[in-house]
Amino acid sequence: MGATQIPLAERREMVEKNHPRLSLVQQCILLNICRSGIYYASKGRASADELAVKAEIDRTYTKMPFYGVERMTEHLRKKGFTISPKRVRRYFRDMCISAIYPKPNTTWHNKEHKIYPYLLRGLTIDRVNQVWSTDITYIPMNGGYMYLCAIIDWHSRFVLAWGISNTQR
Known part of the structure; x- marks a missing residue:
């Protein structure tokens, strides 16, 4: 052998x-x-405390996506978690989330760049394979998160292809 x-x-x-x-x-x-x-020594799975904090961050972020690190830290402390902003920032990074807020005014475009029209405006979607779209979402799991990417036909609502990964890359 x-x-x-x-x-x-x-x-x-x-x-x-x-x-x-x-x-x-x-x-x-x-x-x-x-x-x-x-x-090599494995890091092991996330602790139960870490998963509980991440689950609470997920629930809160779904309801209030405008909460940043400081507000989320304050919210978690009110819920009874002992946590620092530094750790909340790391969890935000691990979960690939960030607060939704008005960004700098970047809407001014370069006049030399071509502006492409939105081709679906006013289009009646009445047959299969006429329009496809894609979506990426994350699924909370016991050991962290899984990311699901799907390609969908708009007319039939049929999932044409999908993939799942433990990273967004």
Whole structure:
């Protein structure tokens, strides 16, 4: 039985860090595993407290998307969570959310750029495959979030394709 037929987890357990004759490099070559896998320590899953805070942020943000870090921190403290703005900012970043507020006046366009018309205005959608659209949404899970992307036909409301990922990239 070759080393590659043994499951990876078992091969990693076979490595002896203080072997008298074989170095870690030699053991990894013999077992056909990467050295980085020997040193890697998993962060583990998110704690129950972190998931509870993120769930509350999610519920509050859905109702009040204009809450920024400071307001959300104040809201969470009123709900009984002991949390700092720094941690709330990190959770916002992890969840890919930000407060909705008036941004700087960036609506002025360059006169040299072509302005493309909105082609669906006044269009009657009366057949399949006439108009498609896409949407990305996130789904709260026990260990974090999953992101769902779907392509939908407007007339039939049929999902033409979809994909799911644990990152937005």
